[in-house]
Amino acid sequence: MKCLVYKDSSISDKRLQAVLTPFTNNIKKYTDITPAFTVEQRFFNNYAYVFDNDYDVRPAPSLIAELTRGIGYTHDHVFMFVDEPNWLSAGEKFDAIQKKTGHNKKKGIWGTNYSYAGNSTHFHYCRFDTESVKALETMYHEWSHSLDSLCSTEVAININSLMESYLDREPLYRAYHNANGFRWDRDFVHGAHPAFAYIGRDPKRVMENVETLSVIAEPLQKAYAQRRKLESMTRKVSMLETIIKLQRKVRELLNRKNGVGRV
Numbered sequence: 001m002k003c004l005v006y007k008d009s010s011i012s013d014k015r016l017q018a019v020l021t022p023f024t025n026n027i028k029k030y031t032d033i034t035p036a037f038t039v040e041q042r043f044f045n046n047y048a049y050v051f052d053n054d055y056d057v058r059p060a061p062s063l064i065a066e067l068t069r070g071i072g073y074t075h076d077h078v079f080m081f082v083d084e085p086n087w088l089s090a091g092e093k094f095d096a097i098q099k100k101t102g103h104n105k106k107k108g109i110w111g112t113n114y115s116y117a118g119n120s121t122h123f124h125y126c127r128f129d130t131e132s133v134k135a136l137e138t139m140y141h142e143w144s145h146s147l148d149s150l151c152s153t154e155v156a157i158n159i160n161s162l163m164e165s166y167l168d169r170e171p172l173y174r175a176y177h178n179a180n181g182f183r184w185d186r187d188f189v190h191g192a193h194p195a196f197a198y199i200g201r202d203p204k205r206v207m208e209n210v211e212t213l214s215v216i217a218e219p220l221q222k223a224y225a226q227r228r229k230l231e232s233m234t235r236k237v238s239m240l241e242t243i244i245k246l247q248r249k250v251r252e253l254l255n256r257k258n259g260v261g262r263v
């Protein structure tokens with residue numbers, strides 16, 4: 001699992017590691033997948049935004065396109081970590097800009113997941129709170145949202161069915177499934193299911209529901225492995241293109257005449 005992190009310039013390495021380390025340890029523990037991070041620094045003290053249909057503030061599509069440009073399969077997840085004081089989607093800055101819409105009673109949002117929104121990757125817009133546990137919860141929450149989409153896109157595995165059959169052993173859960181089915185975002189991430197709690201709501205319980213990721217560990221491993229295959233195929237294609245271009249260049253050089261074009 002390869003992640004690209006755009007870190008706001010005011011977030012220190014120490015603060016970043018306080019989030020990435022427990023995230024990595026828990027994902028490794030319950031899925032046997034080791035996240036790898038590439039970190040790039042950005043200034044998010046004034047980023048482009050749009051209002052959505054709910055009058056929430058979200059990063060402008062042009063910004064998402066810029067941050068995911070050329071990513072393809074080289075990274076599976078792209079995180080945009082905006083330092084809490086710079087966050088435009090909740091808090092003081094949000095209150096100031098939402099007045100423009102005439103809907104200035106909203107609480108705002110702490111993050112959003114965009115799966116395959118562009119360039120074959122998952123983009124996660126996250127507030128990076130001063131309190132590291134909260135920043136970790138937002139990162140983990142938005143990453144979790146992408147997993148059903150990841151598995152169905154990469155390896156055509158429906159993790160809703162897997163979760164449902166795993167949890168069906170419990171009569172209470174079976175009754176819930178009979179009435180509602182199982183929906184990953186609603187039930188696992190937002191904790192509507194009696195087996196789960198909303199990820200990030202209770203600050204005392206860090207990385208809520210993480211143990212149950214073991215149920216979908218295998219499809220997750222397969223999905224990331226599939227992306228590595230696609231990454232290497234893409235690289236091979238571009239290497240082939242480079243070889244063809246080089247061969248052409250060699251032919252051009254061999255056919256070159258001293259300042260006189262062929263006639």
Ligand SMILES: [Zn+2]
Nearest residue numbers: 141145189190
């Ligand atoms: Zn959510």
